[in-house]
Amino acid sequence: IIDTIVQGMLWWAGANSSKVDYARYPAGKSRYEPVSVIIAATMMGICALLVIQESIMRLLRGFLKGDSPVLVLRGSTVVFVMMGILTKVFIYFYCLWVSRRSKSSALEAIQQDNRNDIVSNTFAVGAFIMAAAHAEYWWFDSLGALMIFVFIACSWSVTAREHIHQLVGVSADEGFIEKVKQLTAVHHPRLSLDIIRAYHFGCKYLVELEVILPPEMTVRESHDIAMELQFKVEQLEDVERAFVHVDYVSRDYDEHVVSREDDALVRYFKRDYGTGPASPCHPPTFGIDP
Structure with a gap:
């Protein structure tokens, strides 16, 4: 459910960021995309941490208390998971194809999410089959989930950090x-x-x-x-x-920096503009002697 909500939110942000409404948004709505990516990364990170916590608790209960879970392998479960993986593969390559035609951070995030799902679901199926087929390897399932969601949490944290820097205004390369x-x-x-x-x-x-x-x-x-x-x-x-x-x-100074000084008008224009209107006969010199 969370995965569907996240991808739906990213698609919505990508679609709305290009819609023009200069009366209400004079600078455009392109920042919908990084904001949605940060929200998505936060949601996926929280979910990953919850799964990591549950996986650690299962491992502790199994090794310390001998309360190991009994896993039942059903063919229908494997089939449904494999169908989901194939769907994710299709969406991933579709996003890859679209991204070559138009650049979008929301689209890149959807692509990343599907890539993570492909890797995690494939690994999870293998770990589950091993744990279900051999009772002594029960810990494969929990350890696999732990490794997968550590990877997902790290992946989304890197993405969130990148987009936070972009919103703050990091310098161009x-x-x-x-x-x-x-x-x-x-x-x-x-x-x-x-x-x-x-x-x-x-x-x-x-x-x-x-x-x-x-x-x-x-x-x-x-x-x-x-x-x-x-x-x-x-x-x-x-x-x-x-x-x-x-x-x-x-100029040997940054105008946007010196303009905040209390005596900027007097110091850089060599005039006190608080005493009256500027005279067209005496234009400002910005501190440069004529």
Whole structure:
């Protein structure tokens, strides 16, 4: 039942994450997928821990108290389990085929769940048959269950950790950052890249680019160049959204960090904006002497 609930939840998240509703969700709903994967991992981890506990208790009762379980092997049970394994194999390869056409963390989680089920059910059938056929090997069944669900708990914990990092906003890998750098380098002859930030925004990346254009360039020209670059970056498969900030000089500080300082306006603009409106005759210099 839990397995069906988990896979149903993952399918629902995968289907709804691509539905557009920018009025209610301006940044999209792609983070449905990592959230659903974390919930699924938590549910499967709890179930695995319960089975691990029960398996350990059975082993202790059997070895310490001599209360070993009597297992009865029925052909119908084996047939049903084998049918379930074959169904899981079909779903696994179907997910593998679909994942080659579209990238989805929910789909990858379903694929992982079915892979775990194939391995665990196959191993469980073998252990159960051995334990049922030979009474002295009764512990095979409990030990097999213990090993299987330790593997499942570890597998889902790794998956949950990965998706938690993605939701928090872990930095993109160097390969992707280099790809964006190369794209920016050939975008326009008068444009140069100052700062690039790329980090997870769910399963995909949010990219921030700070680029430099000549100060004498018109607002219209600089806007169009930056907008074209934004379009190019957002067309990359792994990008959720991109922002391009245009500057006319390189800075030796992070604007998003210094902006939180109490005297940021006075220190970096060399003006006290609290005393009145800025004058168009005296534009801010960002601490750079004209």
